[in-house]
Amino acid sequence: MFSDKTVYSLHRISGLVGGLFILIITITGSILVVDRQVDNLLNPNQTHIESAGQLQSVGQLLASINRQYPEAQVRSLAVWDEAKKEAVRVDLINKGVWTWVSMNPYTGAVLGARQADATLVRRARELHENLLLEPVGGFVMGLAGICLFISVLTGTWYYRRSLLSVFKIGVRWNKSPRLVYADIHKWLGVVALLFMLMMSATGIFFHWEQIERKFGDGPKPEQTLTAPIPVSSIPVDAAIAAARASIANFQPQLIDFPKPGDSTLVIRGNMPGSIRMLGKYNVAATVDARNGHYISGFDARDADLEYIAEHIFEELHFGHYGGWISQVLYILLALSTAVVTLTGLFLWYLKR
Numbered sequence: 595m596f597s598d599k600t601v602y603s604l605h606r607i608s609g610l611v612g613g614l615f616i617l618i619i620t621i622t623g624s625i626l627v628v629d630r631q632v633d634n635l636l637n638p639n640q641t642h643i644e645s646a647g648q649l650q651s652v653g654q655l656l657a658s659i660n661r662q663y664p665e666a667q668v669r670s671l672a673v674w675d676e677a678k679k680e681a682v683r684v685d686l687i688n689k690g691v692w693t694w695v696s697m698n699p700y701t702g703a704v705l706g707a708r709q710a711d712a713t714l715v716r717r718a719r720e721l722h723e724n725l726l727l728e729p730v731g732g733f734v735m736g737l738a739g740i741c742l743f744i745s746v747l748t749g750t751w752y753y754r755r756s757l758l759s760v761f762k763i764g765v766r767w768n769k770s771p772r773l774v775y776a777d778i779h780k781w782l783g784v785v786a787l788l789f790m791l792m793m794s795a796t797g798i799f800f801h802w803e804q805i806e807r808k809f810g811d812g813p814k815p816e817q818t819l820t821a822p823i824p825v826s827s828i829p830v831d832a833a834i835a836a837a838r839a840s841i842a843n844f845q846p847q848l849i850d851f852p853k854p855g856d857s858t859l860v861i862r863g864n865m866p867g868s869i870r871m872l873g874k875y876n877v878a879a880t881v882d883a884r885n886g887h888y889i890s891g892f893d894a895r896d897a898d899l900e901y902i903a904e905h906i907f908e909e910l911h912f913g914h915y916g917g918w919i920s921q922v923l924y925i926l927l928a929l930s931t932a933v934v935t936l937t938g939l940f941l942w943y944l945k946r
Contacts, residue, residue, distance in 0.1 A: 598752055601748045601751050601752050602748070602752050604744060604748045605744075605745055605748035605749050605752055606938075606942060608740075608741040608742075608744040608745040608748065609741070609745045609935070609938045609939070609942075610939070610942060611737075611741050612737070612738040612739075612740075612741025612742055612745065613935050613938065613939050615725075615734065615735060615737075615738035615741075616738055616741070616742050616931070616932075616935045617932055617935055617936070618721060618722070618725070618738075619722060619735065619738060619739075619742075619793075619797070620928045620929065620931045620932040620935070621928075621932065622718045622719070622721050622722035623722055623793070623912075623924075623928050624924075624925045624928045624929065625714070625715065625718040626715070626718055626719060626722060626912060627912060627913045627914070627921050627924045627925055627928070628921050628925070629715040629718070629719075632714065632715060633713065633714070633715045634680065636714060637696070637706065637708070639681070639696060639705045639706050640680055640681045640683070640696045640705070640706070641679065641680050641681070642679055643679050643680065643681055643698060643699065643700070644679070645676075645700070646700040646701070647700055648700070649674060649699050649700060650699060650700065650701070650702050651831050652671060652673065652830050652831060652834060652849065653829075653830050653831040654702060655671070655682060655684070655697055655699065655702055656668065656671070656825050656826075656828075656830060657702075657826070658697070658702035658703075658704075659684055659686070659695065659697070659704075659825070660825055660826050662704055663686060663688050663695070665688065665689065666686040666687060666688040666689075666693070667686060667687045667822055667851075667854075668684060668685070668686045668825045668851045669685040669686055669687065669850070669851060670684070670685040670848060670849060670850050670851065671683070671684050671685070671848070671849045671851075672684075672847065672848050673846050673847050673848065673849065673863075674699040675847070681696040681697055681698060681699070681705050682696070682697045682698075682699045683695070683696055683697075684696075684697060685710070691709055692709065692710040692711055693707055693708065693709060693710060694707070694708050694710045694713070695707045722735070723735060723800075729804075732801060732804055732805075733801070733805075735797075735801065736797075736798060736801030736802070736804075736805070739793075739794045739797035739798045739801060740794070740798055742790060742793070742794040742797075742931075743791065743794035743795060743798060745938075746783075746787065746790045746791050746794065747791075749783060750787065753780060757784060758784070760777070760780045760781045760784050761781070761784070763777065764777065764781070765777040765778055765781060771940075771944065772941065772944045772945075775937045775940045775941050775944070776937075776941060778933065778937050779934055779937035779938055779941060782930045782931075782933050782934045782937075783934045785927075785930060786927045786930040786931050786934065789924075789927040789928075789930075789931070790931055790934075792910055792911075793911065793928075793931070796907045796908075796910055796911040797911065799907055800907070800908075800911070803904075821854060822851075822852055822853065822854045822855075822856075823852050823857060823883050823884065825851065827884075828851070828852075828859065828883045828884075828886075829885065829886035830849065830859065830886075832886030833859050833861065833881040833882075833883070833886040833888075834846055834849075834861060835886075836879075836881055836886055836887060836888040837861045837879035837881060837888060837891075839888070840879065840888040840891060841865070841877060841879055841891050842865070843865045843866050844863060844865055844877060844879065845863045845864050845865060846861050846862070846863040846879075847862060847863040847864065847875060848861075848862040848863065848875060849861050849862075850862065851883070852883045856883075857882065857883050857884055858880050858881065858882060858883055858889065859880070859881045859882070859883040860878055860879070860880055860881075861878065861879045861881060862875035862877070862878045863875055863877055863878075864876050864877055865877050868894075869894070869895065870909065870914075870915045871905070871906050871909050871915050872894040872895065872897075872902060872905050872906065872909075873894055873905040873908070873909065874914070876893065876894040876895065877891070877892065877893055877894070878891070878892040879891050879892075880892075912924075
């Protein structure tokens, strides 16, 4: 249907159009694969919380937050994980500013507070998704994902007869720069082939979802929201107990507090048998925030196909599902993608 010359032209054009943005994607994506480790490294007060007596209940931690931030709207609280020995993080809006507060789970003391949007991991995520220029940047990065997808497919087709021979030839370091760049480009291109296809396809999926959310449902009717339920009046410890009593072997890990106009508390977590590829939290309990009574439960294993597909794609895209093994592999393949892009740009420059 298309000549090899046409396919090669598409390969070059898509690589040139998306080149700079693909480099941004690979660098920021490498940070996001290990976002928690990077954030902890930059903020050592969040780690190495040693056992020191009795753990405070979630209700006691919230009371401490309420004393220090009386006007804040608490959005979520990550439940203490003894295995990781990290500080409890409370996500809140204080005087209009999105803030992350780290707390010692044994004393309730605030260890630090940061503006969330100014942190490296949040800036990296915004740069990765929309170039810090929402919504226009999101469309640009979606186009970059399409360019990467086209570039990989056309490159695979163009070199289809000699695809695996790159491992036999290797990199001929004693040749001219153009041949060296070409060998590196093809060798790493084959090594990272499936990874680049997966990253570009899942990235396109997420950006398409953003477009649907923005334009698909039409204008939304204005809603008059009531004030959020004060955190001090939420029986959060009773809500956690009700969730555990209603869902066998439930292990709460994150608590989402009611938004303005809502009266429900959502407790997220896992249970033995939870599948990591279905998301970080497989199980959720919805509880009435006014009285702590259990309302309903959710298990990702019983979800519809759309939910399962979205969460599998997210895990495949960010590589958290396999612990440090998948994280290291993803970073190496992302850096390989960056080198493939750079060598492609060098080859174009030398052939001009």
